Amino acid sequence: MYLPFNASRRRQREAQNARNNRAEIVKALSTGEVSRRELMKWGIFTATGALANVNGLSPFATSAWAQEDTGVPLSPTFGVQPFTQPLKRLDLQTPETLTPIMRGGEIDVAFPAGTGELAGRRMSYHTDYLMSGRLMYGNATTGRGPLEGRPPGAYFAHQRWAEYLPQKGYVMSLVPTAPTWGFHPDLPVQEENKVWTFCKGHGTQATTKPPLIKIRYGEPVLFRHYNGLPEQESKNGGFGSHSQSTHNHNAHNASASDGASNAHFFPGQFYDYHWSTTLARADTINKTMTDRRASGPDGNGGLVHVKGDYRELQSSLWFHDHRFFYTAENVYKGHLGAINMYSGPDRGNEVLNDGVNKRLPSGSLLDWGNIDFDVNLVISDAGLDEEGQYFFDIFNTDGFLGDLMMVNFGYKPFMEVLPRKYRFRLLNACMSRFIRLQLRTALGDAVPMTLIATDGNLLPRPFSLNLLDTMGVAERFDIVVDFSSFAVGQRINMINLITHTSGRGPKGQVNYKVADNGRSGDPATGSLLQFRIVDSVESVDVPGVTHYASQPDPSQVPGRLTDQIPVVEPTRVRLIELRRGQENPIDPATGDCNPSCMRREIYPWSMRVNGDNLGGFNANHISALVPKPGEVEHWVLRNPSSGWDHPVHLHFEEGVTIDRGGKAMSKTEKLARKDVWRLGEAGEVRMQVRFGEYGGAYVSHCHNTVHEDSAMIMRFDILTDPNNPYSSRTHSAVMPTPNPTPEGVTYTTPELLPEGNPFDPGFQPFPVIPPLP
C-alpha cells in the first residue's frame, strides 16, 4: 500500500502528484478541456479506454519500478529521525473515592463534594429524564435529549450493582486535542479534531497521551465517560463519528457496561460504565472466598478475597471505542487506553512475599500497582497527509495500514532502562496491521524475552523465546526482559518483522536486517522502539525518587504463575465461519453443481453460526444464544478464505485454545487463554469457553476493525439463571436492541437466528464440521 521508505524522492513525489493529478486529468477529461484521443496520443490512456499503467495515474496501475501497487505516498517525517524522543508513559489516572448513599430502595454512589458530579446510579439518568416528562436531567450542552446516554430502564440498569458497588470513580472526557498535541516535538501539531483522545475530568482539550487506569480486584469502578466532541457530526477532521461507545476489552462486565450492545452516546452526554472487577466463575467456583489466590491487594500488604476462579484472573486489558460501523476510525483517532488489573498473585509489587504474590517485575515503592519496571507499550500505525496531519482513508474497506509506527501515540521513541528485569505489556493497537516483534542489540544479537501472559491471562508456565508470535490487532503479550547482562550505554531495538501490502492480511515476514534496511517493501517493518541502558532513572510511582543500576533486582519470574484449565467434553459445539454467503449452491435438480450451476452473486462477509447463510450484521439479530450460565461450549472459529486473515475477538469471556484443526500450533498458543485468535488464511481455531455471572447482548467479531465495520461481527446473547439470587432476573430473557439518537434511546425487538438458538427444535448441539477446504 505504501511506497517503501527508501523509494527515491522522485518516486515519492510522483506518487503524491499522482494522487492529485489523477483527479485533475479525469476532471479535465470530463469537462471536455482535453479529449480522450489527446490523452491516448500522450500515452496516458489505452485504446480500450482505461487509464494506462503509467506510474501513479491509475489507481490500479502497477509501478514502473516494481510489480506491485503504485502505493500511496509515504507519510512525511520532516527530517525527524527515529529514537529522538523519550517514550511517553501512558497518562496515569487517579480516581475519586465514592460514598454509598441511600435513595429510597436504591443505593447511589456519591462523588466527593466539590467535583460537581451527579451520584452514580444503578439505573440510567435517561430513566429519570423520561419519568420527569423530559424536564429534568437533560443534556445541557446541546439542549437535546437526556444527560446520560445509557439507555433507560431495567435492561441497561447495572447488574449486580449492590454486590459490586463502585468504590472508585474515574471521570474522563473524550475531546479534541489541544493545539500543542503532536506525535513528536518536531512533527507538526495536529489540527483540532484530527485526534480525539481523553482528558481528565470534565475538560475540553486533551494534552496527554492515552490514559492508563489501574484497577484491583475487590474494588469496583464507575467509569464516567463524557462525550466532549463537536456537536456537528461533520466536524471530524475527515474521519470518525462523534457518537462513541467504550468497550472494556476484555473485562467480565454486564452487557450495559461492555460497550458493544449498540448503545452509543452523543456530544454533551455521559455514560456510566460499571467496571465491576468480577472474577469469572464467581457463581460456581470459590463461592465462599476461601482461596487466597482469588483476591486483590488491600493497600496495606494484605488481601481482599473475592469469589471466582483464580485461574481466570486477568492482568493486561484495554478500553477502546466500539461504535458499530465506526470502530476503526474512532479507535485510530485516539479513543483508547490501557487497564492494568491487579490481583493477589499479580500484585504489581516485586518485594512483598506472602506466598500468593508472584513478585513479577514492577517496583516496590507502592503497596500495589507499581509501574516503575512494568511498562505499557501501545503499538499502533499512523498515516500522515502531506502537511503531517493524521490521515485515514474512509473509502478503504480492505483494511487500513499506516506507515509510521507509534508507541504510546509517539513516533518511534526511545526508553531509558536500568540493567535489570522489566515487564512490558505489549498491545497491538493497529487497525489492520499484524506485527511480530523481536529484540536485537546493535550487534544484531537477539535478546531473549520471557512470555508471562497472553491477552492478559497469566501462563501456567512462562517460557523464554527470541521471537514472539505474530500479534493480530488487539492481541496482548506480557513479556519480561532481563537487561542485567548489558552495560550502561548499550542499545537494544524492538523490531517488527511482518510485512503487509494490503489491509486484507499480512504478506510475509522478513529477517531483522531486511526489516531495518528498507528492502522489506513495507515501511512499517523495522525498529520501532529503542531501549537505552542507563545507570539511573526517575521513579514514576513516587516522583522525586531515583532508582540506580547498583540497586539489587528483587523481582522474580517463577516457574509457575497459575494453573491450566483443562479441556473437557462440551455441552455443545458451534461452528462459526467468517465468510461470505453460500458460494457454491447445490442444484436441487441434479444434486450437483458443475456444470449445471449458474453463476451466482457472492453474498457479503459475515460471521455465520452453524451454517446460517443470512448474515450481514445487524445489531438487532442474534446469531447465537447462550441459554444458561456454566455450560461448556467449544467454538470452531473458521476462516475459509485464502488471501485474507482475521484476528477474531470474543467479548466478555476468554477461551482456552484447543487446536487449529490439524494444523500446527506454536508453543505460545497451546492451551493458552486468550480473547483474540488469528485464524490464518484458510485456517481455524477451536477453543473452549464457559459463560456466567452476567447476561445481555455481547458480540464476537474480527478485530481488523475495518473488517468489523464491514459487518464481520455477530451478536450473541447470554441468559442469566432466574433462580440465581445474585444475577439479574431481567436478563434471564433476551433483551431488546437499543436504537440511540441524540434525542434519546428507543428499543426494537431483536430477531433470533434459529441456527444459534438452542431452544429451536432444529438446533444442532453438535453440528457436522466439514473439513477445511
Added chain:
Amino acid sequence: MPHASTIRRWTAAALLAATALLTALATRGDAAPKRDAGYFTNLPLVTQDGEMVALYDDLIKDRIVVFNFIYTDCNDLCSFTTARMAQIADWLGDRVGRDIFLYSISLDPANDTPEKLRAFAAGFGIDTDAGWTFLTGDPADIDVIRFKLGERGDTKYDHRSDMLIGNDRLDFWRRTSVMGSLKVATQNILQMDPDWRAPIAPDMLTETGDRPATDFIISDRRGEAMFVKVCAACHTIGSGVKFGPDLAGVTLRRNPDWLLRYLQAPDVMLRDGDPTAVALNARYPAVKMPFMGLTETDAADLIFYLGQQFDGLDSALITPTAASHDHANHDHAFHDHSDVPQTAPHDHGKHDH
C-alpha cells in the same frame, strides 16, 4: 477545474517522458482539502434517460446523497437490495429529489444500457424523475468512480451490499447497511442533515420491575428473522402484492417439495422450464425471484413460518393491516397495498406519506 494553462503544460510535458509529465504538475498544498471534484472527479455518467452527467458537479454537489452499486443481470443480491432501498426511498418521502438524492451505479456498464436501467427501475416501481437515478457509463470511468466511492471488490460479483451516504456541503461521509434494519438505515440517511431531529418516541421500558415484557420471552420464531430480512422487501403475507405475489396461503396452493426447491434455486428452475416458475415469471416480469443462497434448512424454516402466519391470518384476510411481522419496518405496515390488482407490479415510488 484546471485552467487552460494547466492543459497547455500537460501538452508540453507530454512530449517528455510520462514520469516527467507528472512531476511537472503543481502539487496542492492544503492540509485537509474538502472532498470535492478533486477527490470524486467529474467523470461522466449516463442516466437511465441517456442524459450525460458529471459525477461531482451534477450528482453530489450541495446534496445529501446515497450511492449503491448494482447491475441489471444480477437478479439476486441487486434485486434484493434495490427492493429494500425502495422501502427506504418510500419512507424518505418527498425529501427524495428535494435535498436527498439516491444513485444506483451499474458495475456492468458495457451491458447496462440506459434502456436496461429504465426497465430495471420500473420493475421496482421507482419513479426515476423523483430523485433516484440509475447510472451507467464508460467502464474505465466507472472503475475509477467505484474505487473513489469505496466499492473495491475484486469482481463485480462480490460487490458490497452497503450504501455510501454523504452530505457534500459538510464533506461528511459514512456507510450504512441495506441488509440490516431499514429503520436504522433511513435514520442514518436523515442524520446526514444536521437539522434533522429524531421524532419523540413514546417512553418505553422504564419499568423498574425485575421481569421483562413478555414480548421478549423466547418462543419458537423459526423463519421469522429470515422472512423479515429476505422476503419482506418484495412480499407481504395477506396485505397484497408488493413486487412479488402475496404469500398468504402459499403453503396451501403450492406443493411443499416444489416450494422447498423453488426457495433454494428459483433461477435454476426458471431456466429449466419448470411450468410454475415460468408462469410466475410471466406474471411478474420485471422482478425475478432472486437466488438468496438459502440452504434446505433455511427453506424449511421459511415454509414453517409462512404456514404459521397463514394459520393466524383468518381475520387478517379481511383486515389486512395486522399482517406484517416486519420488525425492521415497524410502523409502516403495508397499508395501502391491499387494493392493488393482483397481477400488476405496484408503483411503489409514488406514494404520498
